Protein backbone atom coordinates (compact mmCIF):
# COMPACT_ATOMS: atom_id res chain seq x y z
CA UNK A 555 0.00 0.00 0.00
CA UNK A 556 2.81 2.41 0.89
CA UNK A 557 6.41 2.14 -0.32
CA UNK A 558 8.99 4.73 0.62
CA UNK A 559 12.47 4.13 -0.81
CA UNK A 560 15.52 6.06 0.37
CA UNK A 561 13.34 9.04 1.27
CA UNK A 562 15.04 12.28 2.28
CA UNK A 563 12.99 15.28 3.45
CA UNK A 564 14.55 18.65 4.17
CA UNK A 565 13.67 22.13 5.35
CA UNK A 566 16.05 24.34 3.42
CA UNK A 567 19.50 22.78 3.74
CA UNK A 568 18.54 20.80 6.80
CA UNK A 569 17.76 17.11 6.30
CA UNK A 570 15.06 15.96 8.72
CA UNK A 571 14.30 12.53 7.22
CA UNK A 572 17.39 10.80 5.90
CA UNK A 573 17.48 7.97 3.37
CA UNK A 574 14.46 6.30 4.97
CA UNK A 575 12.80 3.21 3.51
CA UNK A 576 9.46 2.00 4.82
CA UNK A 577 6.68 -0.25 3.55
CA UNK A 578 3.25 -0.48 5.10
CA UNK A 579 0.63 -3.00 3.98
CA UNK A 580 -3.12 -2.64 4.10
CA UNK A 581 -4.51 -3.86 7.40
CA UNK A 582 -1.48 -2.91 9.49
CA UNK A 583 -1.74 -0.84 12.64
CA UNK A 584 1.55 1.05 12.86
CA UNK A 585 2.66 3.33 15.70
CA UNK A 586 5.43 5.81 14.91
CA UNK A 587 7.40 6.84 17.97
CA UNK A 588 10.37 9.10 18.58
CA UNK A 589 11.55 12.05 20.60
CA UNK A 590 10.25 15.53 19.96
CA UNK A 591 11.74 17.09 16.83
CA UNK A 592 12.95 13.81 15.38
CA UNK A 593 10.83 14.16 12.23
CA UNK A 594 7.61 12.22 12.97
CA UNK A 595 5.20 14.92 11.77
CA UNK A 596 7.31 15.58 8.70
CA UNK A 597 7.24 11.89 7.81
CA UNK A 598 3.52 11.55 8.52
CA UNK A 599 2.65 14.55 6.34
CA UNK A 600 4.67 12.99 3.52
CA UNK A 601 2.90 9.65 3.98
CA UNK A 602 -0.40 11.49 3.66
CA UNK A 603 0.66 13.06 0.36
CA UNK A 604 1.47 9.56 -0.91
CA UNK A 605 -1.87 8.06 0.15
CA UNK A 606 -3.92 11.21 -0.28
CA UNK A 607 -7.29 10.06 -1.60
CA UNK A 608 -7.28 6.82 0.42
CA UNK A 609 -6.50 8.28 3.82
CA UNK A 610 -8.00 10.48 6.51
CA UNK A 611 -5.39 12.70 8.14
CA UNK A 612 -5.72 14.15 11.63
CA UNK A 613 -2.79 16.54 11.79
CA UNK A 614 -1.23 18.08 14.90
CA UNK A 615 -2.27 21.53 13.67
CA UNK A 616 -5.96 20.43 13.53
CA UNK A 617 -6.94 22.99 10.88
CA UNK A 618 -10.34 23.74 12.45
CA UNK A 619 -12.32 26.77 11.29
CA UNK A 620 -12.69 28.70 14.54
CA UNK A 621 -15.71 30.77 13.55
CA UNK A 622 -17.78 27.76 12.48
CA UNK A 623 -19.81 25.34 14.57
CA UNK A 624 -18.89 21.85 15.70
CA UNK A 625 -21.34 20.46 13.12
CA UNK A 626 -19.81 22.44 10.26
CA UNK A 627 -16.27 21.48 11.19
CA UNK A 628 -17.11 17.79 11.45
CA UNK A 629 -19.23 17.82 8.29
CA UNK A 630 -16.19 19.11 6.36
CA UNK A 631 -14.86 15.56 6.62
CA UNK A 632 -17.64 14.50 4.23
CA UNK A 633 -17.10 17.18 1.59
CA UNK A 634 -15.17 14.90 -0.76
CA UNK A 635 -17.87 12.21 -0.55
CA UNK A 636 -20.72 14.35 -1.83
CA UNK A 637 -21.65 16.67 -4.65
CA UNK A 638 -20.97 20.40 -4.20
CA UNK A 639 -24.69 21.29 -4.16
CA UNK A 640 -25.48 18.62 -1.57
CA UNK A 641 -22.67 19.88 0.66
CA UNK A 642 -23.85 23.45 0.33
CA UNK A 643 -27.36 22.43 1.32
CA UNK A 644 -26.07 20.61 4.41
CA UNK A 645 -23.83 23.47 5.43
CA UNK A 646 -26.72 25.97 5.16
CA UNK A 647 -29.58 23.79 6.37
CA UNK A 648 -28.28 20.42 7.60
CA UNK A 649 -30.43 17.36 6.96
CA UNK A 650 -31.65 15.57 10.06
CA UNK A 651 -29.83 12.33 9.31
CA UNK A 652 -26.53 14.21 8.80
CA UNK A 653 -27.05 15.94 12.15
CA UNK A 654 -27.74 12.53 13.69
CA UNK A 655 -24.59 11.04 12.12
CA UNK A 656 -22.41 13.86 13.43
CA UNK A 657 -24.10 13.71 16.82
CA UNK A 658 -23.52 9.93 17.12
CA UNK A 659 -19.90 10.36 16.09
CA UNK A 660 -19.36 13.09 18.69
CA UNK A 661 -20.97 10.89 21.35
CA UNK A 662 -18.69 7.99 20.40
CA UNK A 663 -15.76 10.35 20.93
CA UNK A 664 -17.14 11.45 24.32
CA UNK A 665 -17.62 14.98 22.99
CA UNK A 666 -20.59 16.27 24.91
CA UNK A 667 -21.11 19.74 23.44
CA UNK A 668 -23.92 21.34 21.42
CA UNK A 669 -23.32 20.85 17.69
CA UNK A 670 -24.11 24.52 17.04
CA UNK A 671 -21.39 25.76 19.39
CA UNK A 672 -18.53 27.53 17.62
CA UNK A 673 -15.22 25.71 18.01
CA UNK A 674 -13.49 28.87 19.26
CA UNK A 675 -15.48 28.38 22.49
CA UNK A 676 -14.16 24.85 23.09
CA UNK A 677 -11.33 23.60 25.29
CA UNK A 678 -8.14 22.17 23.80
CA UNK A 679 -9.29 18.59 24.40
CA UNK A 680 -12.71 19.28 22.90
CA UNK A 681 -11.12 20.84 19.83
CA UNK A 682 -8.90 17.82 19.46
CA UNK A 683 -11.98 15.58 19.44
CA UNK A 684 -13.72 17.78 16.85
CA UNK A 685 -10.65 17.41 14.62
CA UNK A 686 -10.72 13.68 15.23
CA UNK A 687 -14.45 13.49 14.45
CA UNK A 688 -13.88 15.35 11.19
CA UNK A 689 -11.18 12.83 10.22
CA UNK A 690 -13.40 9.85 11.15
CA UNK A 691 -16.30 11.36 9.20
CA UNK A 692 -14.20 11.03 6.04
CA UNK A 693 -14.87 7.28 6.37
CA UNK A 694 -11.61 6.30 4.72
CA UNK A 695 -9.97 2.89 4.96
CA UNK A 696 -6.72 4.37 6.28
CA UNK A 697 -6.30 6.75 9.21
CA UNK A 698 -3.16 8.82 9.62
CA UNK A 699 -2.99 10.57 12.99
CA UNK A 700 -0.42 12.88 14.47
CA UNK A 701 -0.64 12.87 18.25
CA UNK A 702 -4.39 13.05 18.05
CA UNK A 703 -4.78 12.36 21.76
CA UNK A 704 -2.01 14.44 23.30
CA UNK A 705 -4.23 16.80 25.32
CA UNK A 706 -6.63 14.14 26.59
CA UNK A 707 -6.55 12.13 29.79
CA UNK A 708 -5.25 8.55 29.33
CA UNK A 709 -8.59 6.80 29.96
CA UNK A 710 -10.34 8.93 27.37
CA UNK A 711 -7.40 8.56 24.97
CA UNK A 712 -7.75 4.77 25.15
CA UNK A 713 -11.45 4.93 24.32
CA UNK A 714 -10.77 7.21 21.37
CA UNK A 715 -7.99 5.08 20.03
CA UNK A 716 -10.34 2.10 20.16
CA UNK A 717 -12.78 4.10 18.01
CA UNK A 718 -10.09 4.93 15.47
CA UNK A 719 -8.86 1.35 15.28
CA UNK A 720 -12.32 -0.16 14.95
CA UNK A 721 -13.27 2.19 12.09
CA UNK A 722 -10.13 1.85 9.93
CA UNK A 723 -8.48 -1.34 8.68
CA UNK A 724 -5.16 0.51 8.38
CA UNK A 725 -3.90 2.99 10.97
CA UNK A 726 -0.60 4.88 10.97
CA UNK A 727 -0.25 7.03 14.05
CA UNK A 728 2.37 9.04 15.89
CA UNK A 729 2.11 8.23 19.58
CA UNK A 730 3.75 9.69 22.65
CA UNK A 731 2.49 6.99 25.00
CA UNK A 732 4.65 3.89 25.13
CA UNK A 733 2.04 1.60 26.69
CA UNK A 734 -0.62 2.67 24.23
CA UNK A 735 1.70 1.93 21.32
CA UNK A 736 2.43 -1.54 22.69
CA UNK A 737 -1.16 -2.36 23.64
CA UNK A 738 -3.03 -1.20 20.57
CA UNK A 739 -0.64 -1.40 17.60
CA UNK A 740 0.75 -4.40 15.70
CA UNK A 741 3.98 -2.75 14.68
CA UNK A 742 6.19 -0.03 16.14
CA UNK A 743 8.44 2.14 14.00
CA UNK A 744 10.93 4.18 16.04
CA UNK A 745 12.66 7.23 14.58
CA UNK A 746 15.98 8.61 15.70
CA UNK A 747 17.84 11.40 13.95
CA UNK A 748 15.51 11.13 10.96
CA UNK A 749 16.21 7.44 10.45
CA UNK A 750 14.37 4.26 11.39
CA UNK A 751 16.13 2.86 14.46
CA UNK A 752 13.44 0.30 15.30
CA UNK A 753 10.84 -1.51 13.21
CA UNK A 754 9.35 -4.50 15.00
CA UNK A 755 6.09 -6.25 15.87
CA UNK A 756 4.83 -4.91 19.16
CA UNK A 757 4.33 -8.45 20.51
CA UNK A 758 8.11 -8.97 20.75
CA UNK A 759 8.74 -5.58 22.39
CA UNK A 760 8.82 -4.55 26.04
CA UNK A 761 8.50 -0.99 27.36
CA UNK A 762 12.27 -0.89 28.02
CA UNK A 763 12.93 -1.36 24.27
CA UNK A 764 11.10 1.92 23.65
CA UNK A 765 12.65 4.10 26.34
CA UNK A 766 15.06 5.75 23.91
CA UNK A 767 12.14 6.84 21.73
CA UNK A 768 10.32 8.66 24.49
CA UNK A 769 13.10 10.01 26.72
CA UNK A 770 15.35 12.09 24.53
CA UNK A 771 15.39 15.83 25.01
CA UNK A 772 13.78 18.37 22.67
CA UNK A 773 16.34 19.74 20.22
CA UNK A 774 18.54 16.65 20.13
CA UNK A 775 17.96 16.31 16.39
CA UNK A 776 18.86 19.89 15.61
CA UNK A 777 22.21 19.31 17.30
CA UNK A 778 22.95 16.53 14.83
CA UNK A 779 20.77 17.34 11.87
CA UNK A 780 21.71 18.25 8.27
Ligand SMILES: Nc1ncnc2c1ncn2[C@@H]1O[C@H](COP(=O)(O)OP(=O)(O)OP(=O)(O)O)[C@@H](O)[C@H]1O
Nearest residue numbers: 565570588589590591592593594595596597775776
Ligand atom coordinates in the same frame (compact mmCIF):
# COMPACT_ATOMS: atom_id res chain seq x y z
N1 LIG B 1 8.10 24.22 8.40
C1 LIG B 1 9.30 23.98 8.94
N2 LIG B 1 10.37 24.72 8.60
C2 LIG B 1 11.59 24.48 9.13
N3 LIG B 1 11.84 23.50 10.02
C3 LIG B 1 10.82 22.72 10.39
C4 LIG B 1 9.50 22.92 9.87
N4 LIG B 1 8.68 21.99 10.43
C5 LIG B 1 9.46 21.26 11.25
N5 LIG B 1 10.74 21.70 11.23
C6 LIG B 1 11.84 21.14 11.99
O1 LIG B 1 12.05 19.82 11.56
C7 LIG B 1 12.33 18.97 12.67
C8 LIG B 1 11.32 17.85 12.69
O2 LIG B 1 10.04 18.40 12.97
P1 LIG B 1 8.77 17.48 13.15
O3 LIG B 1 7.63 18.38 13.46
O4 LIG B 1 8.65 16.57 12.00
O5 LIG B 1 9.20 16.65 14.45
P2 LIG B 1 8.33 15.73 15.40
O6 LIG B 1 9.14 14.51 15.65
O7 LIG B 1 6.97 15.55 14.85
O8 LIG B 1 8.27 16.61 16.72
P3 LIG B 1 7.15 16.71 17.87
O9 LIG B 1 7.07 15.38 18.53
O10 LIG B 1 7.68 17.76 18.78
O11 LIG B 1 5.88 17.13 17.19
C9 LIG B 1 12.29 19.84 13.91
O12 LIG B 1 13.59 20.14 14.32
C10 LIG B 1 11.55 21.08 13.46
O13 LIG B 1 12.04 22.20 14.13
